[in-house]
Amino acid sequence: MAVNDEMRTLFQEEVMENLAELDGALLELEHSPGDMDTVNRIFRAVHTIKGACDMFGLSTVVRLAHDLESLFDQVRTGWRCVGKALLDVSFAAKDRFSAMLANGGEDAVEDHELSARLKDLLKNPDLPGDEISAPESAPEAAAPSPPPAAAFAPAPASAPAPATGSGQTRTWRIRLAPSDPGHLGKSDPLALLDELRAMGELAVRCDLADVPDLALLSPQDCLLRFEALLAVGETAVVDANALRDVFCFLENPDDVSIEACDGCAVETSANVLGACPAAPPPVAAAVPSVPAGVPAAPPAAAKPAPASAAPAEAKKPQAAKKEAMQSLRVDAAKLDDLVNLVGELVIAQARLTQLASGLAHPALTSVAEEIERLSNELRDNTLGIRMLPIGTTFSRFRRLVRDLSSEMSKSIELVTEGGETELDKTVIEQLNDPLVHLLRNSIDHGIEPPAERLAAGKPETGTIVLSAEHAGGEVVLSILDDGRGMNPDRIRAKAEEKGLIASDVRLTESEIYNLVFLPGFSTAEKITNVSGRGVGMDVVKRSMDALRGKIDIQSTFGKGSRITIKLPLTLAIIDGLQIKAGEDQYIIPLSLVEECVELPRDEGTQAGRGRTIHLRGEIVPYIRLREAFELAGEPPAIEQVVVTRFEGERAGIAVDEVMGQQQTVIKSLGSYIGSIAGISGATINGDGTMSLILDVPTLVAAVRRAAA
Known part of the structure; x- marks a missing residue:
């Protein structure tokens, strides 16, 4: 890949991250319009994108x-309160950014209507009756007037600058003199000063000497000259390089100068900087370095920095470098290749262990055990790198719920729980589409319009809860809504009407709910942008099958529905228990196994679904793997029962032999074989043979249905 292509790839990744940050911050601001920290997050994200x-050179995006x-x-x-008009235009701008930058910005086309909306808002700081609520720092008046030129204060702060603490501070003098024509159409010098303010205590003087008469003034040129003193605390990792990064987008690097000024005094009691001995006296038009209405502290006497500060300052660049090395960006394809190589290593390690066991050579056995230990650690660490918090997926759906509820004139709140639950990157990537379909279904079919909810005695605002949690070797996702619920009689009638089931077939309530996953099924009366074509839930079912997941629906008519999804933690490598039945070998996921017990022949003669064993006073039902797969031959005199636990219940599987634990590299059965009830995949053994991986819950349920 050429250098230019690499730079553009990094640019695309950075922009996408900032767009995601912008979207999330806008949603937070809608719920907390007075939160100035969120406002600053939005400002920084837009500034970074610009x-x-x-x-x-993407000038169209830069202007927007x-x-x-x-x-x-x-x-x-x-000057402005957070209102609906501001949020609507901001969301529209974010969507426009995404569209303009979809192909790296090369085909970016300006949206003149959106630009006009933004400029109208800029000319009208507060629209009457539009406020959600005023920011905490805003005055009570409806629309504060712009300050007069004589009182102009550059880079005003919305909150006091952070205190540097009682430790030794370091001071930097920064001079900013933008020289390129049209500078104000590119980067805002006040925004740059605000970034400096976030690093410590900042005092600014503005020189107006180069500003011409009004008739000669170009509104796009910045003729102001700024001189700033920045004091940073001892623990802050701020050096000259960090300061230069603030101004990295200036066309002319000579427009800014940065130098240490450790002789400058700091008046920490008033949280303002004292006078700098080496700085020239303020010009007549200089402005105060503190916001209006705050009394400035008298200049403190200059005093040199203690000698002990020098060694500490010398270590700061190293500390900054160390902090920057804590994380790095890795191409997902390289990570996938690493996981594949670890999988091949696991197979080779299993072969080595089997050879060492057969040869019974002490030295070889010792090496095989050591390689097995290292292989286990490497597998766990590699899979750990692929594990991501599922909250990164949850955050995308807040915008979906906002837009759809607005489109349908419904009031809906999305609550997310368990966002810190980790899941394999590959699983998370494939979860997006099914979750979108399920949420759209809950919004359209589940949550009622406000008037209908009030008539039913419910709150006007409906609630959808999206949660995740670990349960053994699985992740359980749940979508719960307090809407109208599902009517099983209507679902069955629709399925019969569309010819999906026969009218005389007997179905349980759970099986009736599962009819919604059939291709072509829909209860919508008309086709809309959201539903009615009968393809959404079918997509969900096929996606769950591809992920080896399970989906279940529970509903109470008039009260709401719960959709539960169970997914494996990873699609790559698991710990398994190798078993044997007849001449074939199988793998049971070790996360489901509780214990193994012996089953004498006289106890294994029970028939049908009545087979049970007694374990310490508890009756546990079991199935025989030989019968489930119709294997030829007679079972041994003493069989083994592998006791498993899933979905809150225990079930045993009677097998000929338990061969032991092994790492299992999961391989797909492929599209030619397709999905088989009771089988979730396959793996390659150390001797080159293949073992099928059992889907225990599906296998047990299938045997019980057949015996009923």
Whole structure:
């Protein structure tokens, strides 16, 4: 890949991350419109997108980002309240960014209507009656007037600068003099000063000497000259390189100068900087370094930094470098290749263990055991790298619920739980589409309109709870809504009407609910943008089968529904228990196994679904693997029963022999064989033979249905 292509790939990844951050922050701001930390997150995300696009010459995106950035700067400075118009145009701008940058921004086309909406809002700081609530720092007046030119204060802060603490501080002098024409159409110098303010205590002087008469003034040129003093605490990792990063998007690097000024005094009691001995006196038009209404502290006497500060400062660049090395970006394809190699290593290790066991050579056995230990650790660490919190997927759906509820004139709140639950990256990637279909189904068919909810004695706002938790070797996802629920009689009638089932077939309530997963099934009266074509839930079922997952529906008519999804933690490598029945070998996932017990022949003669064994006073039903798979031959005199636990119950599987535990590399059966009830995949043994991996819950349920 060429260097240019690599840079563009990194640019695309950075932009996508910031767009996701922007989307999430906008949703948070909608619920907490007075949270200035969220406002600042939005501002930083837009500013980063603008800077990155400017570096690649994407002027169309830069203009849109600049207007949105200016809009949120008005919120930060108290000129604007957070309202519906602001949020709507912000969401529209975020969607437009995504569309413009889908192909790296090469085909970006300006949306003139959206640009006009942004500019209208910029001209009207507060629209009457539009406020959700005013920011905490905003005055009570409906629309504060822009400050006069004489009182102009650059880079006003929405909150006091963080205190540097009682430790030794270091001071930097920064001079910013933008020189390129049209600078204000590119990067806002006040935004750059705000980034400095976030690093410590900042005092700013503004020189207006180069500003011409109004008739000669170009509104796109920045003729202001800023001089700032930045004091950072001893524990802050801020050096000259970190400061230069703030100004990395300037076209002319000479527009900024940065130098240490450790002789400058700090008046920590008032949280403002004192006068810098080496700085020139303020010009007549200089502005105070503190917001209006806050009394400035008198300048403190200059004093040199203690000698002990020098060694500590010398270590800061190393500390910054160490912090930057804590994480790195890795191509997902390389990670997939690593997992495949670990899988091949596991198979080779199993072969080595089998050879060592057969030869009974002490030295070889010792090496085989050591390699097995290292292989186990390497497998766990590699799979751990692939594990991601499922909350990264949950966050995408908040916007989906917001947009669909608005489109359908419904009031819906999405509650997420268990976002820290980790799942394999591959599983998470394939979960997006099925979860989208399930949420759209809950919003359209489940949650009622506000008037219908109030008439039923429910709150006007419906609630959808999306949760995740670990349960043994699985992750359990749940989508719960408090809507109208499912009517089993209507579902059956629709299935019969569409010819999906016969009218005389007997079905349990659970089986009736599962009819919604049949291709072509839909209870919608008309086709809309959301439902009615009968393909959504079919997609969900096929996706669950591909992930070796299970899906179940529970519902109470008039009260709501719960859809439960059970997924394996990983699709790559698991610990398994190798068993034998007849001449064939099988694998049971070790996460389901509780214990193994012997079954004498006289106890194994019970027939049908009545087979049980007694374990310490508890009766446990079991099935025989030979009968389930119709294997030829007679069972041994003493069989083994592998006791498993799943879905809250215990069940045994009678086998000829328990061969022992082994790492199992999961292989798909392929599209030619397809899905087989009771089998979830296959693996290659150390001797080159193949073992089928049992899907225990499905196998036990199938045997019980056949014996009923």
